[in-house]
Amino acid sequence: MNESISIRQICKRFGDKTVLHNIDLSMKEGRIYGFIGPSGAGKTTLVKMMVGMDKPDRGSIHVLNKTVPNLHLLQEIGYMAQSDALYTELTGKENLTFFASLYKLKKAEMKERITYAANLVNLTEQLSKKVSAYSGGMKRRLSLAIALIQDPKVLILDEPTVGIDPELRFSIWQELIRLKAEGKTIIVTTHVMDEAERCDYIAMIRNGSIITRGTPDELKEQYNATSFDEVFLNAGREKQ
Numbered sequence: 373m374n375e376s377i378s379i380r381q382i383c384k385r386f387g388d389k390t391v392l393h394n395i396d397l398s399m400k401e402g403r404i405y406g407f408i409g410p411s412g413a414g415k416t417t418l419v420k421m422m423v424g425m426d427k428p429d430r431g432s433i434h435v436l437n438k439t440v441p442n443l444h445l446l447q448e449i450g451y452m453a454q455s456d457a458l459y460t461e462l463t464g465k466e467n468l469t470f471f472a473s474l475y476k477l478k479k480a481e482m483k484e485r486i487t488y489a490a491n492l493v494n495l496t497e498q499l500s501k502k503v504s505a506y507s508g509g510m511k512r513r514l515s516l517a518i519a520l521i522q523d524p525k526v527l528i529l530d531e532p533t534v535g536i537d538p539e540l541r542f543s544i545w546q547e548l549i550r551l552k553a554e555g556k557t558i559i560v561t562t563h564v565m566d567e568a569e570r571c572d573y574i575a576m577i578r579n580g581s582i583i584t585r586g587t588p589d590e591l592k593e594q595y596n597a598t599s600f601d602e603v604f605l606n607a608g609r610e611k612q
């Protein structure tokens with residue numbers, strides 16, 4: 373499997389606070405990577421750098437063999453931020469059409485992608501409603517549909533299932549697993565431990581450092597834990 377993302381010695385400070393400290397990580401296509409860690413650990417800062425929205429003070433990031441930031445990479449990276457960046461005075465469909473029009477998609481392909489993405493997040497029936505009338509969960513689902521709209525090779529999803537009911541969360545995970553089988557690289561930040569277990573590889577981040585990493589089974593063994601909640605608690609305790 374090819375390496376699709378390479379993070380080398382990333383450091384970042386905000387004022388006098390070190391938010392990321394010497395992060396090294398290599399990710400391959402066809403896998404789901406989970407970044408887990410307590411609030412404020414640095415997960416969002418790290419994924420923003422992978423998208424090119426923030427700059428490290430030191431170190432480098434390569435995505436699909438290109439140095440980040442790179443305008444061409446926008447076509448290849450689907451990013452779902454933690455806060456929804458939607459046009460609330462437009463309908464769901466108008467939002468999807470707008471974001472789809474930013475990418476190199478032919479008209480028929482664009483229509484197909486909008487149908488696929490809306491269906492995936494169960495919003496097909498609500499597409500003609502203005503986003504201002506959407507619930508919080510519906511907005512999250514629309515943001516996820518937008519992240520997928522251009523059929524990107526790399527998907528970076530910052531807490532994608534917050535506010536999404538268990539049934540839909542399950543079907544979204546089914547789809548993420550199908551997408552990884554197509555060769556996509558998927559990165560998910562999460563606080564939900566059963567989601568962490570569905571990832572192929574976990575990086576546990578605390579106070580800006582990766583405190584441990586491995587497959588869910590490796591981590592359970594390493595921390596002598598039966599559940600992932602236990603791994604999380606034991607790994608945290610060890611580092612205090």
Ligand SMILES: Nc1ncnc2c1ncn2[C@@H]1O[C@H](COP(=O)(O)OP(=O)(O)OP(=O)(O)O)[C@@H](O)[C@H]1O
Nearest residue numbers: 386387391409410411412413414415416417418454
């Ligand atoms: N633009 C900024 N200016 C100053 N400090 C910032 C900025 N962005 C993030 N931080 C700080 O960096 C640290 C890491 O934040 P980050 O959002 O990356 O954490 P996180 O792990 O994603 O947390 P959560 O799970 O709550 O989303 C926090 O202490 C936060 O306050």
